[in-house]
Amino acid sequence: MAESVIIKNVTKTYRMYKTKGEQLKDLVLPGKSGSDFNAIEDISFAVExxxxxxxxxxxxxxxxxxxxxxxxxxxxxSGEVIVDGEVNVIAINAGLNSQLTGIENIEFKCLLMGYSKERIAKVMPEIIxxxxxxxxxxxxxxKYSSGMKSKLGFAISVTADPxxxxxxxxxSVGDQTFADKSLAKMNEYKKRGKTIFFVSHNLSQVRSFCTKIAWIEGGHLREFGPTNIVMKNYSEFIKKYHKLSPEDQKAFRDKLANRRKQNNK
Structure with a gap:
């Protein structure tokens, strides 16, 4: 089967500052203040x-x-992402302008996706x-709640048929009825052979919906493979993690975070 997304040695580094003063100093004398943080580091895998x-x-x-x-x-x-096809991201607030109305956001996002005014008029009732x-x-x-923003973003993106x-x-936000309807739409896409990336803390949804899993830990790819194998390992990890005291959980997270820091002072 043809590959849809290829991720090659992808790293994303952000410059971190403790104060505004550090940030200003780094502008004047680059590399003399602040530190780098690798949000993700050297991640590679291919998706069909x-x-x-x-x-x-x-x-x-x-x-x-x-x-x-x-x-x-x-x-x-650094690194490279090769994508074969049109991509849409559905996330709370993704691409929405808070100053515009819902209608205006639909028009704006559809124009960005290359829709003609005639096509926007046609899909508008369906999105609403x-x-x-x-x-x-x-x-x-x-004026929208997070659930309402999610509903609007989801409705626009799925209508685009990427x-x-x-x-x-x-x-993860909003009412269960909408979540069920959205999952049904996702399953329709799944049956049509669309490529889908699903970020969620709802492990039962992930387990039933996904065919493969990419387990990210501390910015690194810990494991990638079939759902039945990776989810078994991840579920065991989560059980152990939740049994830790709040202090030990924080210590574990701090240890991972410290590995991602590069102090360049």
Whole structure:
């Protein structure tokens, strides 16, 4: 089967500062203040067309950074992502302008996706109906709850019918009815052979929906493979992690974070 997404040695590094003063000093004397932090480091794997890949890992592991790089929202610091097809990212607030109304956001995002005014007029009723926002569709997005933003973003993106879909915690907010409807839409895409990346802490959803898993830990790819194998290992890790005291959990996270820091002072 043809490859849909190839990720080659991808690293994303951010410059970190403790104070505004450090940031200003680094502008004047580059490299003399602050430190580098590798959000993800040297990640490589390939995804075939029709794969549904779950991105799992504890908070702060780098899942969203990786999904944003695959989606073209964030550029990698080094490495390469080769994508065969149109990509859409569904995440809370992704691409939404808080000053615009729901209707205006639909028009704006559809224009960015290359839709003609005629096509926008055609898909508008479908997007509004799927979003379940009712009269709120005419209100500024800044008045929306996180669940409402997710509904609007999801409704726009699934109507676009992309080749590759990235869902970043977009089903974790809002009501269960909408989440079920959205999952049904995702399963429809799955049956049609779309490539999907699914970021979620809902392990039962990941286990039932995904065909492969990429386990990200401390910015590194710990394991990639079939769902039944990787999820078994990840579930065992999560059970052990949750049995740790809050202090030991923090110590574990701090240890991972320290590995990702590069003090360049």
């Amino acid at each position: 067309k029709g794969d549904v890949v779950g991105l799992v890992g504890i908070n702060g592991s780098g899942k969203s950074t990786l999904s944003n790089i695959i989606g073209g929202i964030v550029p990698p610091t 109906e799927f979003s379940e926002l009712g009269d709120f569709i005419y209100q500024p997005v800044k 080749d590759i879909l990235i869902i970043d915690e977009a089903l």
